Amino acid sequence: MAVENNRHAQHKIYSLFAPKMLSVCRQYLKDVHLAEDVMITAFMKVFTNLKTFEHKGSFEGWIRRIMVNECISHIRVQKPVKFTEDESYFEERFNDIESQFSVDDIQFLIDKLPDGYRMVFNLYAIEGYKHHEIGKMLGISEGTSKSQLSHARKMLQDQINRLKNYQNGTE
């Protein structure tokens, strides 16, 4: 029905997925209002390209991919992201610490990352894309994607440590 531009059906789809998709957009964009703008544009693409959905994967996954691509293209259009062509990367692992972070803390930590790091970290760690897929999406090499991820992890680890020290100091 939504394929035939039935506004009621479109509204139902929107109501069902909009809160989740706004959360996805918010992961990539620091400003919630901007995230909402991008989400609306992405929903436009969802409804105009509804005929192309092949019913192979989940519908939510398809919408989510459109949202992520829209966020990436928005960031790249607004401010061209410079990815340092650094092919060397290091095995950066988080200390196996039990997370006591709320979702707002996590968002705060992710927001602190530069655009390039944040995009690669979100795509790899949250969305589950492989490095060669990320490379294609962002127009960078697989090695650059790996190095961006390791830098992002290191930066996050430093921030977590600082946050922990701050929390320990206040306790």
Place this chain on the structure above:
Amino acid sequence: MEPNKLEEDFRDKLNSRTIQPSEMAWDRLDAMLSVSEKKKPKRNYKWLSMAAVFVGMLFVGTLLMEQQKEDLKIKETIKTVVKQQQDSITSEINTTPLGREEVVSEPVKNERKEIATVVKTNVTSTAKGLSATVIGQQITTAPETQIVEVTPPKEIKKTTTMVDVENLLASVDKNTPAKNNIKKGNVKVDANSLLSTVEGEITTDYREGVFQTINRNFKTVKSAVANRNTE
């Protein structure tokens, strides 16, 4: 580079999060969808226009085909008519060999009469006979060169004192259609050359027309497709 526990925790928490969009968000999306739906009929018109161009091309093609058929018919009729004419002319020539002479002599007679009257009024009685015979001879021998020979009236000047040149010219001008009649009798129609020229013109025109229409339609289709891709 495997995702570790902390990242899994990040993912779980972020994926389970929901952020309620503002109430205005749906209205904005609704407005955008309405605008895009209004734009859509344009595309249909484009396809319609393309279809119309195609139909037009077919129509023009059929018209040209019909025209070609008609041209062929006309050619055939021309052939037969020319043949008939040719046959009639040859038969006339064969049957009445004196006919041409008659045609020639009649206007010449008229000319002679008129010139004679003009000369009568202006020329003296002695010169009248001479000039009349001279002009008469000229007309009978070469009626086409009459103007040249009559207008500078050397012989008349010698014998006459007053010759109205304008009257003479006017009288000669009156006789020009007669001259044309004489010429027409001598015209020979080469049926084969006539047909070949007509045929050549028809084929080139038809070919050019088809190429032009194809070219024009191709351009319009190309531009339509290009515009569709850019939208």
